[in-house]
Amino acid sequence: MEADGQAGAREPETRERGSRESEAREFESQRARLFGLAYRLLGSAAEAEDMVQETYLRWRNAGPVEVPAAWLARVVTNLCLTRLASARVRRESYAGPWLPEPVFTGDGALGPLETVEQRESVSMGLLVLLERLNPMERAVFVLREAFGYGHAEVAGILGIEEAHSRQLHRRARVRVGQPRKRFDGDREQHLRIVRSFFAATVDGDVKTLERMLADDVVAWADGGGGTAARRPVRGRARVARYLSGLSGRPEAGQVTFAFEEVNGEPAVLIREPGGLLAVMAVEIADGRVAAVRTVLNPAKLAYAAAQLM
Template sequence: MAVFEEQRPRLFALAYRLLGSAAEAEDMVQEAYVRWSQAGPVEVPAAWLTRVVTNLCLSQLTSARRQRESYVGPWLPEPVLTGDGALGPLETVEQRESVSLGVLILLERLTPVERAVFVLREAFGHGHAEVAGILGITEAHSRQLHRRARAHVGEPRKRFESDREHHRRIVRGFLRATLGGDVAALERLLADDVVAWADGGGTATAARRPVYGRARVLRYLSGLTNRPEAAGIAWDIVEVNGEPAVVVHDPGGGLLAVFAVEIADGRVAAVRTIVSPAKLAFAATQLM
């Protein structure tokens, strides 16, 4: 039990990066515990558990893809508050990038095994020999899958904002301008090609399609803050998935939404809003 509990945070961080879902990641880790408790002596527990969790996630990814084909509106990953280390160390740009919502969305382009190779290599630093052993493939195949994954994901990653304090200042300015109805300030902050996505999961009011371009996103944001229900809610900036984000609370303290703001070249390049209650459940427990 003690050995498994020591590994649990790392296993959750791995499963979350593979699935983009905190709830599913917890399920995979719990299933790994069941298998661990039923297994005999294990020579290298960390390697054994990594292999079990990775392969459980590969199976889950296959079924998740079918479910997302019928998902209502844009699908976004579940937000996770990371200020307390919930997804492991995020000290480097590469570590923070590996859990950012933008990169997790890009990973949806990959096949399950490409995603596994990418995460094991990029986020956890496993060599190709180790990756091959975990996935039951050859080392040459691991290298090939990694090259293919990087080709799919690599180019858009250049948009990632590396300066954390600079990112926070822009998010703070974005929040002030949005809440204050300062259209001129907000217009200066938004990139020409800014995009806004919203994930309501079919259970909460949200735009069913992405909103493209500065003018349309301005109208979209103004519409959100002008709603009658916006009165009395509270806003704050916290670290979500390694980056500053805006969290919205109702008067009773319940979590209503998370706005993840992606910065590129000093401007807001993307706004990803999660309002689906199911998607907010994990973050809500973190805030308690």
């Protein structure tokens, strides 16, 4: 009888542990989607991880949830909205050009990127454009454009009227503008262009670079106030000279290069003996290099460096 009593006393604990395990499995099945949503909203992988972890803590303390996916999306989105308010203040005083934290996406870190639209939704180019939006506009745009939520669903997540969601979406699309038609051929061809472009950069071959660059090409470098250029470099001739000059820097002889998928596109991974030095994302449009975005800020490379381990 005593044994039976002890077993009975343990039953609630066993059921509770089973419930916790079920909750954990449910959350893990949603984690990649939540991280992808938070990253698109914030442009920061480190902050996105923080938001996902905070969402998990709230999930553990919540009561029964009828539709877990919708509940989790609502919580992580609203946490990101709060974080965006302070992020905008920090970025306004940021030293030099601000770029998103790079994320290696070959392993599905930001969810499926099987279509041009899905790759576009995580590209550095679009994430920079999203900085033009206020937090609510950005949330509506991301939920609609990247995740395909209907306006009724968006309104439910954000706690607004459906008509307001439609208004915010229209305003966001106008403020983002029509992005340049991106190169949408096969990825191997895109990678060949990036390889050729970077070979010309390493060789300091100005003439070849000029042939490969679009007339209105722009090069950004985010060093977080370090040695990177504080202003974007614009125009074919100037960008060609700027890029060709990189091969003459003292550290150039000590670095190694590799090509990886970053934010849905082929990019150049630049390493030095101490670790990851830079990630150079190359945007292609109509077969030419339309933009070069190089992240050198060590704080912004921490997540990508951890992915490589």
